[in-house]
Every structure is written in structure tokens, then in C-alpha cells.
Amino acid sequence: GENVEQHPSTLSVQEGDSAVIKCTYSDSASNYFPWYKQELGKRPQLIIDIRSNVGEKKDQRIAVTLNKTAKHFSLHITETQPEDSAVYFCAASRGNYGQNFVFGPGTRLSVLP
Amino acid sequence: SAVISQKPSRDICQRGTSLTIQCQVDSQVTMMFWYRQQPGQSLTLIATANQGSEATYESGFVIDKFPISRPNLTFSTLTVSNMSPEDSSIYLCSVRGSTEQYFGPGTRLTVT
Numbered sequence: 001g002e003n004v005e006q007h008p009s010t011l012s013v014q015e016g017d018s019a020v021i022k023c024t025y026s027d028s029a030s031n032y033f034p035w036y037k038q039e040l041g042k043r044p045q046l047i048i049d050i051r052s053n054v055g056e057k058k059d060q061r062i063a064v065t066l067n068k069t070a071k072h073f074s075l076h077i078t079e080t081q082p083e084d085s086a087v088y089f090c091a092a093s094r095g096n097y098g099q100n101f102v103f104g105p106g107t108r109l110s111v112l113p
Numbered sequence: 114s115a116v117i118s119q120k121p122s123r124d125i126c127q128r129g130t131s132l133t134i135q136c137q138v139d140s141q142v143t144m145m146f147w148y149r150q151q152p153g154q155s156l157t158l159i160a161t162a163n164q165g166s167e168a169t170y171e172s173g174f175v176i177d178k179f180p181i182s183r184p185n186l187t188f189s190t191l192t193v194s195n196m197s198p199e200d201s202s203i204y205l206c207s208v209r210g211s212t213e214q215y216f217g218p219g220t221r222l223t224v225t
Contacts, residue, residue, distance in 0.1 A: 034213070043205065043216040044156065089155060100146075100171075101214055103156045 002027040004092050006104030013080050014112050021107045023090035024072040030092040033073045034101070035064060039086045047088075048075070080111045115140055115208050117217035125223045126196055133192045134220045136206035141186035146207040147179070150219070156205070162189045196224045 003026040013019050025033075031052035036044035050057045050064045050073065057064050061080075066073040077084055090104040116139040126132050136145065147159040159179055160168040168181040182190045193200050201224045206217040 043218050046213055046215070049213065100158055100161075105155045 002102040004104040010108045012110045019077045021075045025092040032093045036089045037086045115215045119217040123221040131194045136189045142208040145189045147191045148205045150203040
């Protein structure tokens with residue numbers, strides 16, 4: 001089955017700096033890769049996703065890149081703000097309806113003012 | 114996106130008792146998912162709840178411990194049976210859109 005690894009487990013950056021979180025996956029059939037942000041005491045919220053036919057996707061300060069050959073994908077947050085502080089989870093899925101999402105272990109991001 | 118509500122939002126239960134968690138969605142969905150998130154951990158799928166058929170459980174989770182009902186396309190329940198302190202977790206229901214997955218607010222369970 002699919003296995004998703006995520007690094008680093010914790011990340012501290014100064015406000016205004018960039019943050020990068022990396023995930024690797026094992027199942028070459030996976031073709032959908034979402035990123036979720038979970039603030040303390042709240043539900044996970046989808047912030048960006050990418051499909052395997054795309055190499056990069058941007059949404060304002062957030063971007064995701066995908067390297068299918070190497071089976072890894074990364075979340076990039078630029079100009080970080082204190083409200084970006086949260087736990088971020090990557091996931092991988094075959095994208096077919098009903099296929100399970102396998103989540104990475106999470107990265108706790110702290111943006112220091 | 115789907116709007117998902119859960120009841121209760123939190124509960125403190127005694128060892129050996131059972132708790133039923135309800136999940137309500139504002140639109141009809143074929144598949145609903147139940148996840149467990151232990152403190153400081155990632156999301157682990159417990160089971161997939163299909164309307165009109167038995168739930169499909171992931172490895173390590175059994176129906177006797179986590180019975181699930183799915184009486185219609187907008188509602189599901191998860192029961193945590195014969196609870197022990199190790200069952201203390203957040204339990205989240207989830208539904209799938211075309212590809213996106215949405216989560217309920219979670220039920221924080223503490224077993225004493």
C-alpha cells in the first residue's frame with residue numbers, strides 16, 4: 001500500500017521568510033496530492049492540491065511542486081505570517097472515487113514574529 | 114464544498130462504556146469516512162461507511178469495537194465500544210467531493 005513520509009516534523013521560521021515542507025510517496029499509481037492545514041483545535045482544511053499531470057501550482061503565497069519521477073512533492077509558503085502557524089499534512093491518493101487518502105505524519109510550522 | 118457537523122463536540126467517558134458520535138452532512142454523499150487523530154499524530158482512517166452496505170474497516174480496526182451505521186446519504190454514526198484510555202482521541206468524519214476531501218469539526222473523546 002501507499003506510504004507517505006513528510007519532513008521536517010517541526011519547522012520554525014521568521015515572519016516574512018519562506019517555508020518548505022517535503023513529502024515522498026511510494027505508490028507510483030498515486031495521482032492526487034492535497035495539502036491540509038490544521039490549526040490548534042480545528043479540523044484539517046484543504047489549502048492546495050496538485051494532480052499528477054501538473055508540475056507546479058500556485059495560489060497567492062502558497063505553491064506546490066510535484067516530481068513524479070522522484071515521487072516527491074513539496075509545499076512552499078512565501079512571506080510567512082504568524083497566522084500560517086499550524087500543522088500541515090500532505091496526502092497521496094490514486095484519485096479514484098473512494099480511494100483512501102494516505103496522510104503524512106505532519107509538520108508543525110511556527111512563524112516567529 | 115460540503116458542510117459537516119458532528120455531535121458531540123467533546124465528551125469525557127468512563128472506561129468500559131460506549132459513545133456514539135453522529136455525523137451530518139448538508140448534501141447527499143455516497144461515501145463517508147471516519148478518521149481517528151490521536152494527540153499530536155496524523156489522521157488514520159478507521160473505516161469507510163457506505164449507504165446500504167456494511168462499512169469497510171482498515172487494518173487494525175474491527176466492527177465490534179467501532180460499529181458504524183449509515184442509514185441514509187447524509188448521516189452516519191460511529192460508536193466507540195468498551196472504551197479504554199487508549200481510545201482517547203479526536204474522531205473526525207469526512208466526505209469526498211469530486212476529489213477534494215472535507216472534514217467535520219471532530220469529536221474530542223477523553224476516556225478516564
